[in-house]
Amino acid sequence: MAPTRKNLLGLGAWTLLMALTPHLLTNDYYVSTLIIGFFNAIIVVGLNMLMGYAGQISLGHGAFYGLGAYVSGILAATYGVPVEAAGLIAIIATGLIAWGIGIPTLKLSGHYLAMATLGFGVIVSIVFNEAVETTGGPSGLTGIPRLTLFGITMESDLSYYYVTGLALTLVMALSLNLIQSRLGRALRALHTSERAAEAVGVDIARYKLFVFVLSAVFAALAGVLYAHYLGFAAPSSFGFHFSVTLLVMVVLGGMASVWGAVAGALFLTALPEFLRAFENIETVLFGGILILGMMFLPSGLAGGTAKLTRALLGRFRVGARRV
Amino acid sequence: MDLGSLLQYLITGVTVGATYGLTGLGFTIIFNTTGIINFAQGEFVMLGGMLGVAAHAAGVPLPLAVLLAVAAATLAGALMERTFIRPVAKASAVNLIIITIGASILIRGVVMLIFGKDTFALPHFSGMEPIRFLGAAMLPQSLWVLGITLLLLLGLKSFFSRTMWGRGMLACSYDPKAAALMGINVSRMAMASFMISAAVGAAGGVILAPITLTAYDVGILLGLKGFAACILGGLGNPFGAAAGGIILGVLESFGAGLLSSAYKDAITFVILLLLLFVRPTGLFGKGSGERV
Amino acid sequence: MSSLLAMRGVTVRFGGVVALAEVDLDVALGSITSIIGPNGAGKTTLLGVASGMVQAAAGAVSFLDRDVSAAPAHARGAAGMVRTFQNLEVFSNMTVLENVMTGCHRHVGYGVVDCLLRTGRFRREERRCREHALKRLDFVGLADKAESRAGDLPYGLQRRMEIARAIAADPTLLLLDEPAAGLNTRETQALGELITAIRESQGVTIVLVEHDMDLVMRISDAVMVLKEGRNLAVGPPEAVQKDPEVIKAYLGEDDED
Ligand SMILES: Nc1ncnc2c1ncn2[C@@H]1O[C@H](COP(=O)(O)OP(=O)(O)OP(=O)(O)O)[C@@H](O)[C@H]1O
Ligand SMILES: [Mg+2]
Numbered sequence: 001m002a003p004t005r006k007n008l009l010g011l012g013a014w015t016l017l018m019a020l021t022p023h024l025l026t027n028d029y030y031v032s033t034l035i036i037g038f039f040n041a042i043i044v045v046g047l048n049m050l051m052g053y054a055g056q057i058s059l060g061h062g063a064f065y066g067l068g069a070y071v072s073g074i075l076a077a078t079y080g081v082p083v084e085a086a087g088l089i090a091i092i093a094t095g096l097i098a099w100g101i102g103i104p105t106l107k108l109s110g111h112y113l114a115m116a117t118l119g120f121g122v123i124v125s126i127v128f129n130e131a132v133e134t135t136g137g138p139s140g141l142t143g144i145p146r147l148t149l150f151g152i153t154m155e156s157d158l159s160y161y162y163v164t165g166l167a168l169t170l171v172m173a174l175s176l177n178l179i180q181s182r183l184g185r186a187l188r189a190l191h192t193s194e195r196a197a198e199a200v201g202v203d204i205a206r207y208k209l210f211v212f213v214l215s216a217v218f219a220a221l222a223g224v225l226y227a228h229y230l231g232f233a234a235p236s237s238f239g240f241h242f243s244v245t246l247l248v249m250v251v252l253g254g255m256a257s258v259w260g261a262v263a264g265a266l267f268l269t270a271l272p273e274f275l276r277a278f279e280n281i282e283t284v285l286f287g288g289i290l291i292l293g294m295m296f297l298p299s300g301l302a303g304g305t306a307k308l309t310r311a312l313l314g315r316f317r318v319g320a321r322r323v
Numbered sequence: 324m325d326l327g328s329l330l331q332y333l334i335t336g337v338t339v340g341a342t343y344g345l346t347g348l349g350f351t352i353i354f355n356t357t358g359i360i361n362f363a364q365g366e367f368v369m370l371g372g373m374l375g376v377a378a379h380a381a382g383v384p385l386p387l388a389v390l391l392a393v394a395a396a397t398l399a400g401a402l403m404e405r406t407f408i409r410p411v412a413k414a415s416a417v418n419l420i421i422i423t424i425g426a427s428i429l430i431r432g433v434v435m436l437i438f439g440k441d442t443f444a445l446p447h448f449s450g451m452e453p454i455r456f457l458g459a460a461m462l463p464q465s466l467w468v469l470g471i472t473l474l475l476l477l478g479l480k481s482f483f484s485r486t487m488w489g490r491g492m493l494a495c496s497y498d499p500k501a502a503a504l505m506g507i508n509v510s511r512m513a514m515a516s517f518m519i520s521a522a523v524g525a526a527g528g529v530i531l532a533p534i535t536l537t538a539y540d541v542g543i544l545l546g547l548k549g550f551a552a553c554i555l556g557g558l559g560n561p562f563g564a565a566a567g568g569i570i571l572g573v574l575e576s577f578g579a580g581l582l583s584s585a586y587k588d589a590i591t592f593v594i595l596l597l598l599l600f601v602r603p604t605g606l607f608g609k610g611s612g613e614r615v
Numbered sequence: 616m617s618s619l620l621a622m623r624g625v626t627v628r629f630g631g632v633v634a635l636a637e638v639d640l641d642v643a644l645g646s647i648t649s650i651i652g653p654n655g656a657g658k659t660t661l662l663g664v665a666s667g668m669v670q671a672a673a674g675a676v677s678f679l680d681r682d683v684s685a686a687p688a689h690a691r692g693a694a695g696m697v698r699t700f701q702n703l704e705v706f707s708n709m710t711v712l713e714n715v716m717t718g719c720h721r722h723v724g725y726g727v728v729d730c731l732l733r734t735g736r737f738r739r740e741e742r743r744c745r746e747h748a749l750k751r752l753d754f755v756g757l758a759d760k761a762e763s764r765a766g767d768l769p770y771g772l773q774r775r776m777e778i779a780r781a782i783a784a785d786p787t788l789l790l791l792d793e794p795a796a797g798l799n800t801r802e803t804q805a806l807g808e809l810i811t812a813i814r815e816s817q818g819v820t821i822v823l824v825e826h827d828m829d830l831v832m833r834i835s836d837a838v839m840v841l842k843e844g845r846n847l848a849v850g851p852p853e854a855v856q857k858d859p860e861v862i863k864a865y866l867g868e869d870d871e872d
Contacts, residue, residue, distance in 0.1 A: 057417050059424075104600040110416040111360035115550055116599045119592040122547065126592075130585040174731045181730035181741065182723040189706045189717045195668055196704035200784050201693035201721040210727070240543060244424060251421060256708075283432030290425025294418045295411055 007176045010259065011169065018165045022158055031157050035229060037269035038164040039222040042171050044249045044265040045258055046218030049175055051247075052255030053184065054211045055191030056106065057114045059243050060121030064216040066128060066238025067094040068223025070135060073144040073233050078134075083148045087224040091217055098216030099209065106208040121243050128235035140234030147228035164225055168262070171218055175258050178214075187211055188256075248286045251293045327458020332576045338465040338534065340572020341472040342368065345527030346549025347556065347564030348479070349520030355496040355559055356516035359419050363403065363427035364524055365546020370396040371525030372537030373434055376443040385446060393525045399430070400521025404514045412510070427542065435539040445532040468530045475523060476565055483561070492516055496559075524549075544588065551595040617680070619644040619788055619820050620696070625664050625674030627657070627844075634660045635844045637674075642788065642822055642837075647814055649823045649831045649852075652841035653864070658824040659701055661841065662790050665822070666698045667691045679787065693721045695787035699777045699794060701824075707766030711757060711776055714765050715748040718783030722747070748783050754816075755779040755809060771802050775809075782813055789813065790822045795830055803827055807834050832856065840864070 022031050047061050072090035075081040081089070105116045128135050135141055147154045147163065154160045178184050189197040190204045197204055227233050245268070253264025272282050346368050353361045374395050378388035403426050411422065448467045453460035483489035494502040495512045503509050528537065528545070535541075549564075552571050556563025571591055579587035620642040627635040635657045642648045650658050663669030665676055667688035675684045678696055686694075697718075706714050723744050729737040752758050755775045760768060765776060774794060781789055791810070795803045807830050813819050825831050831838060831852070838855040840847040848858045855861055 051417070055417065057420060108599060111420060112599055114360075114362075114420050115547075115554070116596060118547065119551075119595045119599075122544075123589050123592045123596070126586065126589045130589075177731055177733050181737065182720060182725070182744070183727065183730055185709070185713055185717045186720060188709055188713075192706045192708060193704040195688075196700065196706065196780075197717070198668070198688040199666065199692050199698050199700075199704075200718050200780065201689055201697075202717070203687075203689045203693075244428065247421065247424065280432070280436055283428055283435060285432075287425045287427070287429030287432055290428065291407055291422055294414070294422045294425065295407070 004180070007173075007180075011173055011176070014172070015169055018169065019162075022161055028157060031161050033270060033273055034266075035157065035161050035164050036226075037266040038161075038168045039226050039229075040246070040249060040269050041262045041265035042168050042222040042225075043215075043219045043246055044253065044261045045168075045171050045175050046215030047246055048250050048253065048255065048258065048261040049178070049187070050211050050215040051250055052257065052261075053179065053191065054187040054208060056109075056208055056212065058117040058212070058215070059114050059240070059247065060117035060119075060124075061215065061219050061246050062238045062240065062243035063121040063124035064094050064098060064219035065223040065226070065242070066124060066233070066235070067097060068220030069227035069233045069238065070128060070141065070223075072224040073141050073227040074134060076145050076228070077141060077143045083145055083228055084150075087147075087228070090224050091220045094220035094223075095213050095217045098213045102209045102212040102216075106205065106212060118240065118243070121240060125235055125239045128238065135235070138235060140232055141227075142232050144227050144231045144233065146231065147225065160229055164229075167221060167225060171221070172258055172262065179258070183207065183210070245286065248289055252289055254297075325458065328580065330457055330459035332580045333573060334459060334461050334465060336573030336576030337569055338468050338572070339531070339576065340552075340569035341468050342527040342531040342545065342568070343548045343552045343571050344565035344568025345472060345475065345523050346545055347552030347568045348476075348561050349524040349527075350550055350553045351556075351559060351561045351564045352479075352492075352520040352523070353516045354553075355561070356492045357408070357495070357513045359408065359423065360550070361517070361520070362420060362423040362546065363430060363542075364520065364549055365542035365544070366427045366430040367396050367400060367521040367524030367542075368528035368545045368549070369434065369537065369539065369542035370399060370430065370521075371528030372445065372532035372541065373438060373443065373528075373539065374525070375529040375532055376445050376537060377438065379445060385448065389448075389529050392529045393522050396525030396528075397518045397522040400517040400519075401514055403430075403521075404517035408513065408517070409510055412513075427546070431539055431542060438539060440539060442536050442538045443532075444536050445529070447533040448530075462534065464530075464533050468534070471526060471530050472565075475526060476562065479519075479523070479561065488512075488515060547595075548591050551591050551598075554595060554598050617644060618642055619679065620665060620822070621677045622661070622665060623675045623677075625661065625676070626672045627660050627664060627669060628672050633844050635664070635671075638841070638844070638846050640665075640839060642820060645814070645818065645820055646836040647810065647821045647823060647834055648837045648839065649825060649835040650839045650841060651825065651828070651831055652847070655843075656841040657844040658841055659792055660844075662698060662792055662822070662824060665691075666696060666790060692784070695721075695784070696790065697781045697784045697786035697788070698790035699781050699792055701792040701796065703770075703773050703777060705765050705768075705773050705777060707764070709765055710761065711763050711765050711768065712745070712748055712752065712761040714776055715752055715779045715783045716744055718751070718780035719744045719747055721784055748779075751779045751783045752776075754782070754812075771798055774798065774806075778809065778813075782817065782819065785817070786819055788820045788822065790824075792824045793826065794823070795825055795827045803830055806830070810834060 021034065025031060043061060043065055047058065050056050050058055068090050071093050072086045075086035075089060076083050101120055105113065108116055129138050149163065154163055186197060186202045186207050189202060190207060194204050249264040249268050250261060252268060253260035275282055346364055349364045349367060350361060353359055371392050374392035375388050378391045379385055383391060407422055407426050447462065447464045449463045451462060453462055483493060491507045492512045492515060494505065494507055495509050499509050548571060549568065552568035553564035555567030555570060575587055575590050578590040618641040622638065622640040625635050625638045638661060640661065650661060652658055660669055664671045667686060675682060677683060678691065678694065683691055706717060723740050725737050725740050749758065749761060752761055755778055757772060757775055757779060760772065768776060778794065795806055798806060810821060810823065811834050814821055823835065835852050837850065838852050839849045840855060840861050842864050847864060848855050848861050
């Protein structure tokens with residue numbers, strides 16, 4: 001099948017690029033920026049499946065990221081649970097929470113869904129801030145041990161880079177597989193017409209819940225990786241502001257494209273590093289991207305470029321025919 | 324628990340609730356006319372407070388500063404509709420949500436660039452000498468808040484039922500196509516709805532600013548609470564939203580006093596979620612919610 | 616003759632409007648049963664109740680001898696009762712082939728894990744689904760449009776694609792809501808042949824809601840006439856055509872026109 005081959009080629013090229021990049025970079029600092037970018041990309045690929053493919057908005061995914069980070073961090077730092085087990089428990093627990101909250105939430109649509117997910121995110125954020133004895137409160141949870149896999153602790157940034165890069169590649173591969181399947185078609189179908197999807201036997205509530213939980217699990221995975229990388233988790237990293245940043249990444253990357261999601265996440269993670277000189281301009285810029293993106297490029301950078309190419313080619317072809 | 328402190332909670336709750344109510348009212352006015360939920364509503368409230376502070380700091384006498392702040396926010400509302408909303412009037416709900424979120428971030432960012440991240444206070448309109456009765460104390464500012472809220476509500480009520488503009492806006496909400504056929508300029512009505520809700524929101528922000536202080540980022544929580552207020556009152560019902568705001572303010576104030584002040588803000592959102600799950604049409608609404 | 620679909624005493628209200636009042640419908644296995652009636656008679660609503668998308672205030676629906684009154688819409692779809700829509704409901708952001716492959720949903724037999732990991736079973740099933748969808752596209756004459764974006768198809772072809780999507784589900788019962796709406800005479804003629812062919816070659820029982828009388832009288836085994844939510848007449852096309860009540864209803868409508 002042609003699309004499959006394209007995906008395989010794409011993933012191959014991506015893996016190669018990902019593996020080589022650290023050796024091309026001159027500054028170790030860039031490696032740590034890329035690691036953070038990978039965390040974000042893992043979340044955004046999932047969120048993009050929820051929003052871009054299935055058409056269900058969430059303004060609360062920062063909370064799932066935070067739940068992954070805090071649950072794993074608390075288990076490992078406070079209770080001395082081995083990191084692998086703590087991470088696994090955190091991901092499963094977050095998935096279960098998403099499942100529980102998703103059942104009533106996904107019955108809503110449009111503004112109601114947006115506000116309900118937003119409300120959920122704010123509540124979780126308040127708990128992170130106020131449950132001081134467990135979470136460390138506003139100043140954060142400290143002393144989270146570094147990630148250990150199969151007895152090897154990922155001490156160096158380079159090893160962490162490869163672990164995270166591998167996780168992202170896996171998430172991308174799974175998502176690409178999912179999209180071109182019965183499940184992916186069902187998700188895209190219910191995006192356009194819930195009634196027509198039901199008419200051919202698609203249980204829309206189940207599929208919405210599935211993609212919601214999947215995206216929460218991806219976010220939790222990113223959260224676990226985050227906590228055991230920085231050794232620290234503070235509520236401000238997982239609040240409303242971060243949920244909106246995720247939204248900007250999805251929009252910029254173009255709804256409904258896995259590659260776009262990764263590009264959007266990496267670009268927006270790196271951007272503030274370049275904007276250091278004008279520290280506070282980031283907020284204005286994000287607002288501008290959201291508005292302009294939705295007004296002029298609803299299919300994002302990836303889609304916009306594709307559309308432009310098609311338009312140019314189309315003009316060329318028409319021109320050729322006329323000649 | 325003595326009567327005095329209960330009364331105190333009630334006063335605090337109603338005062339803050341009035342602003343939630345005005346914010347909710349703003350949501351409702353835009354929603355009724357255009358079908359859009361304006362995620363930037365909270366920023367209008369923030370603009371009211373911040374611009375009031377700025378004008379006053381620049382030497383403008385307080386009453387004039389208040390008016391100026393409301394006028395400037397109204398202009399911002401008009402500008403937002405004109406530049407961001409009108410060109411994409413037919414976009415899907417999700418796209419419109421994202422655009423209004425973008426507008427809210429933009430407004431917040433610009434205010435932060437200009438005024439910084441500090442917290443500001445506006446002087447009380449008529450002194451800070453509390454009025455004491457039955458063991459409770461009430462700031463004169465609370466009276467201002469309640470009085471102005473009441474005046475705004477009455478004014479809007481007669482605007483929507485008496486004036487041509489008001490009726491035209493209501494007609495848009497029932498059936499925009501029919502309204503257009505009747506010669507109503509639907510896009511002008513949409514602009515008017517943004518201006519009125521910006522004005523109402525900013526008024527709520529500037530009258531509350533002396534009590535709760537203000538900063539570039541107060542709009543997020545206020546916006547959410549305003550939305551909770553209008554869900555509580557039934558989306559689309561302006562006076563339900565006002566009532567919903569006051570109920571929320573009171574619940575929050577009692578919750579903070581009697582249960583836990585740390586989770587004060589969570590109370591509103593738990594109520595919001597429960598309402599959305601169980602009764603998305605609100606306490607006073609009827610019919611079905613948007614569950615299509 | 617056993618009925619494949621039986622509806623008893625179906626009543627639907629929208630606010631104050633009574634859209635259907637105590638309507639009965641029996642659809643014989645293997646038949647083409649048409650529902651006709653003036654605008655607003657309740658035809659679409661009746662299909663909605665059958666397919667589980669409209670809540671009935673009273674009445675019962677049984678399909679394949681099972682009471683499905685409480686079954687959700689997707690369960691009825693999965694059980695083999697598939698419908699099309701009067702106002703096209705095309706998955707416009709997908710290709711024509713993907714639209715029709717979505718129609719195969721109930722037949723594709725693999726789970727989440729198969730699909731995340733692309734197992735052999737996944738690939739086998741997916742290839743089967745694709746071939747099946749292509750066959751159905753060919754059947755409705757859209758094979759050459761498989762890779763087009765569905766939203767870009769002209770109206771008439773979108774209607775055909777919707778039918779292809781529905782029959783890709785290999786339904787036992789196919790509910791068609793005004794498939795000829797917006798088609799010209801020649802296209803309508805071809806549609807009639809397509810509908811008969813679906814019945815003949817796939818043994819699908821069909822319920823057809825249609826305004827085009829020629830089409831209805833030509834291909835139906837039974838016709839039911841609805842007016843203002845009430846059952847006016849039911850029987851073979853010739854009998855219904857001669858029914859004085861029906862003539863009056865239709866002449867009455869003509870007068871208004
Ligand atoms: N969702 C709804 N809400 C309110 N009223 C409705 C709804 N759907 C249908 N109706 C009303 O129910 C009645 C029957 O409508 P229905 O669409 O079933 O008629 P129909 O026979 O399919 O008409 P047409 O030939 O125009 O398609 C009409 O009076 C219509 O206005
Ligand atoms: Mg109809």
